[in-house]
Amino acid sequence: xxxxxxxxxxxxxxxxxxxxxxxxxxxxxxxxxxxxxxxxxxxxxxxxxxxxxxxxxxxxxxxxxxxxxxxxxxxxxxxxxxxxxxxxxxxxxxxxxxxxxxxxxxxxxxxxxxxxxxxxxxxxxxxxxxxxxxxxxxxxxxxxxxxxxxxxxxxxxxxxxxxxxxxxxxxxxxxxxxxxxxxxxxxxxxxxxxxxxxxxxxxxxxxxxxxxxxxxxxxxxxxxxxxxxxxxxxxxxxxxxxxxxxxxxxxxxxxxxxxxxxxxxxxxxxxxxxxxxxxxxxxxxxxxxxxxxxxxxxxxxxxxxxxxxxxxxxxxxxxxxxxxxxxxxxxxxxxxxxxxxxxxxxxxxxxxxxxxxxxxxxxxxxxxxxxxxxxxxxxxxx
Amino acid sequence: xxxxxxxxxxxxxxxxxxxxxxxxxxxxxxxxxxxxxxxxxxxxxxxxxxxxxxxxxxxxxxxxxxxxxxxxxxxxxxxxxxxxxxxxxxxxxxxxxxxxxxxxxxxxxxxxxxxxxxxxxxxxxxxxxxxxxxxxxxxxxxxxxxxxxxxxxxxxxxxxxxxxxxxxxxxxxxxxxxxxxxxxxxxxxxxxxxxxxxxxxxxxxxxxxxxxxxxxxxxxxxxxxxxxxxxxxxxxxxxxxxxxxxxxxxxxxxxxxxxxxxxxxxxxxxxxxxxxxxxxxxxxxxxxxxxxxxxxxxxxxxxxxxxxxxxxxxxxxxxxxxxxxxxxxxxxxxxxxxxxxxxxxxxxxxxxxxxxxxxxxxxxxxxxxxxxxxxxxxxxxxxxxxxxxxxxxxxxxxxxxxxxxxxxxxxxxxx
Numbered sequence: 001x002x003x004x005x006x007x008x009x010x011x012x013x014x015x016x017x018x019x020x021x022x023x024x025x026x027x028x029x030x031x032x033x034x035x036x037x038x039x040x041x042x043x044x045x046x047x048x049x050x051x052x053x054x055x056x057x058x059x060x061x062x063x064x065x066x067x068x069x070x071x072x073x074x075x076x077x078x079x080x081x082x083x084x085x086x087x088x089x090x091x092x093x094x095x096x097x098x099x100x101x102x103x104x105x106x107x108x109x110x111x112x113x114x115x116x117x118x119x120x121x122x123x124x125x126x127x128x129x130x131x132x133x134x135x136x137x138x139x140x141x142x143x144x145x146x147x148x149x150x151x152x153x154x155x156x157x158x159x160x161x162x163x164x165x166x167x168x169x170x171x172x173x174x175x176x177x178x179x180x181x182x183x184x185x186x187x188x189x190x191x192x193x194x195x196x197x198x199x200x201x202x203x204x205x206x207x208x209x210x211x212x213x214x215x216x217x218x219x220x221x222x223x224x225x226x227x228x229x230x231x232x233x234x235x236x237x238x239x240x241x242x243x244x245x246x247x248x249x250x251x252x253x254x255x256x257x258x259x260x261x262x263x264x265x266x267x268x269x270x271x272x273x274x275x276x277x278x279x280x281x282x283x284x285x286x287x288x289x290x291x292x293x294x295x296x297x298x299x300x301x302x303x304x305x306x307x308x309x310x311x312x313x314x315x316x317x318x319x320x321x322x323x324x325x326x327x328x329x330x331x332x333x334x335x336x337x338x339x340x341x342x343x344x345x346x347x348x349x350x351x352x353x354x355x356x357x358x359x360x361x362x363x364x365x366x367x368x369x370x371x372x373x374x375x376x377x378x379x380x381x382x
Numbered sequence: 383x384x385x386x387x388x389x390x391x392x393x394x395x396x397x398x399x400x401x402x403x404x405x406x407x408x409x410x411x412x413x414x415x416x417x418x419x420x421x422x423x424x425x426x427x428x429x430x431x432x433x434x435x436x437x438x439x440x441x442x443x444x445x446x447x448x449x450x451x452x453x454x455x456x457x458x459x460x461x462x463x464x465x466x467x468x469x470x471x472x473x474x475x476x477x478x479x480x481x482x483x484x485x486x487x488x489x490x491x492x493x494x495x496x497x498x499x500x501x502x503x504x505x506x507x508x509x510x511x512x513x514x515x516x517x518x519x520x521x522x523x524x525x526x527x528x529x530x531x532x533x534x535x536x537x538x539x540x541x542x543x544x545x546x547x548x549x550x551x552x553x554x555x556x557x558x559x560x561x562x563x564x565x566x567x568x569x570x571x572x573x574x575x576x577x578x579x580x581x582x583x584x585x586x587x588x589x590x591x592x593x594x595x596x597x598x599x600x601x602x603x604x605x606x607x608x609x610x611x612x613x614x615x616x617x618x619x620x621x622x623x624x625x626x627x628x629x630x631x632x633x634x635x636x637x638x639x640x641x642x643x644x645x646x647x648x649x650x651x652x653x654x655x656x657x658x659x660x661x662x663x664x665x666x667x668x669x670x671x672x673x674x675x676x677x678x679x680x681x682x683x684x685x686x687x688x689x690x691x692x693x694x695x696x697x698x699x700x701x702x703x704x705x706x707x708x709x710x711x712x713x714x715x716x717x718x719x720x721x722x723x724x725x726x727x728x729x730x731x732x733x734x735x736x737x738x739x740x741x742x743x744x745x746x747x748x749x750x751x752x753x754x755x756x757x758x759x760x761x762x763x764x765x766x767x768x769x770x771x772x773x774x775x776x777x778x779x780x781x782x783x784x785x786x787x788x789x790x791x792x793x794x795x796x797x
Contacts, residue, residue: 131581139582149773161639
């Protein structure tokens with residue numbers, strides 16, 4: 001992979017809106033973002049259950065209120081992250097382009113289950129009232145790529161617009177897609193990352209699957225004693241550019257993306273469709289580290305969530321692939337953000353690498369629910 | 383050296399039949415796949431027609447385990463993929479490789495599973511959602527199911543690019559091969575007809591009462607369709623090594639975003655123009671070398687007018703034959719451009735242009751050379767496949783007769 005520059009980071013997260021707030025929260029002990037009383041849907045039915053949501057999320061101070069009425073929560077999270085990311089990268093200032101032009105900036109973002117909130121909303125109208133009462137202005141929200149589409153509309157971006165969906169690994173896979181498209185000259189900058197919104201549907205589904213943590217006293221991602229995950233939400237979009245071009249335009253390079261790998265391991269024919277593969281992650285890490293000096297790896301920024309089904313194979317693959325390297329768990333701060341998780345892992349890696357400890361590379365890892373895995377290598381700029 | 387990307391096999395699930403032969407025969411004969419919807423009662427909506435896939439039995443194409451796991455959308459994808467792999471003459475075991483990937487597109491994915499779960503929740507409460515059924519819903523499962531079936535161990539990805547999803551997937555799959563990351567990629571898209579989505583299109587005022595008449599003055603909208611189109615793409619070296627027959631080459635593709643409106647195309651057609659020109663120059667060609675256009679041609683007033691404007695802007699006074707098979711198979715949403723890609727390759731192989739049926743009165747806003755009502759015949763070395771989509775997406779893929787295009791390295795040097 002040709003090195004790419006991260007020139008700006010836009011974050012909407014329970015850890016804060018904006019890069020500075022997010023980074024400061026990651027420097028503090030984890031746990032503060034979790035609540036038993038979410039504001040985005042009715043109270044949790046079990047006192048031990050916790051989520052990390054942006055309480056009373058209001059995008060208007062950042063993106064204004066015109067045109068937001070029919071946008072769902074996922075779209076609003078993305079719009080905030082996009083605006084903050086473009087400004088942070090110096091691509092836009094006060095809403096106007098100051099570097100690149102509209103036809104040179106694209107978007108590539110992941111979501112795993114992004115349209116569920118809208119599907120449930122419209123399905124409820126259709127089933128409990130009448131399908132003739134569906135609000136056509138809300139219908140586009142049921143289409144998975146519409147949220148990312150709105151980013152181009154709001155920010156007047158005319159280069160490619162793409163949504164990736166691949167479960168928890170999607171937030172890393174989006175970087176690979178953006179990289180291919182940047183290499184091909186399809187854009188000069190691509191807002192890259194992922195988003196997932198808190199919704200009752202998503203939360204109920206994971207609860208019914210028995211995947212949620214119900215024992216907060218023992219919860220710690222990566223700790224085998226943890227009983228499950230905690231759902232989080234947010235959007236993370238970084239501005240990705242060709243490294244030399246970014247330097248040439250005088251942009252601040254916050255980090256470099258220097259390696260990516262992805263792999264899939266099929267399940268045995270008679271095994272359940274849901275399966276998590278340590279072998280796939282080991283191959284993904286190997287692919288991501290091709291061309292990277294392993295001695296420079298300072299840390300793994302893992303996808304460990306507290307859910308043993310995923311954590312066990314991920315821990316095994318990290319140990320096998322990288323040995324005794326410090327393993328960090330951003331989900332201890334922000335919970336499981338699914339399609340956004342990989343992008344938040346990249347952002348956490350950028351923040352933690354800036355601490356300047358030994359080594360200048362972080363391997364960001366993620367395993368999917370169906371045998372897929374991805375890894376990305378982030379490097380502190382020289 | 384950048385490899386050529388070749389199409390070596392194709393599979394189709396459509397309202398006009400299963401398999402490329404049945405599909406193509408019906409297309410050139412101008413048969414309509416439209417019928418009264420049988421999978422749900424649409425009478426209240428005032429629109430009752432769709433191009434539904436009839437007689438599809440998952441077990442005819444999938445193993446018992448696969449059929450049990452997959453919803454209708456993934457079953458379409460997997461059935462079409464299996465047809466494509468067989469058509470390519472590939473032994474399924476040959477795909478058990480880290481150099482074999484799967485990239486598929488969709489709009490909604492497993493919409494029937496989602497609808498089933500959501501319905502139980504709405505009517506009976508959240509505890510009625512079965513933990514056995516929940517893992518069967520994810521918009522990205524069609525790619526996972528396909529990779530699982532063939533044992534592909536490389537990149538597995540789903541691109542939900544609405545009605546441009548097929549073109550996005552094919553373009554991305556070609557990029558994986560050109561970048562040296564894969565030798566073989568199973569790619570295309572799948573979509574199923576589902577009640578909520580159908581009702582949404584009706585509420586948008588996009589669905590025609592009786593028939594889809596692309597580019598006609600009196601067009602009244604689209605007919606919703608469903609199905610899957612899947613291709614096997616291979617690097618030239620891989621195809622030659624195993625003695626495969628190349629059906630076509632994926633020449634280049636163009637992407638743009640209108641950044642204008644979530645459902646309406648931008649009136650000047652600037653995004654489509656950009657995507658079309660990009661697909662042509664990335665293939666190392668000029669606009670004078672395009673022989674046939676497979677239109678997005680939904681039959682809606684806005685789409686067809688904007689698409690015609692773009693065609694005129696790119697090709698000028700040259701009347702390149704253009705046709706929309708949505709007049710026959712309906713608008714298959716995420717699967718549309720993938721199924722139409724199969725049609726493009728059939729055009730290259732036969733020199734036949736499938737017709738746009740229902741074309742009676744020319745529309746001055748659609749001043750393009752429509753292949754009206756009966757199949758045409760002509761030069762078909764280079765064919766472009768248009769798609770426009772929700773989100774303002776514009777994606778165009780160019781297919782060419784094998785060896786018609788300059789070598790990839792020459793194309794890159796020119797660009």
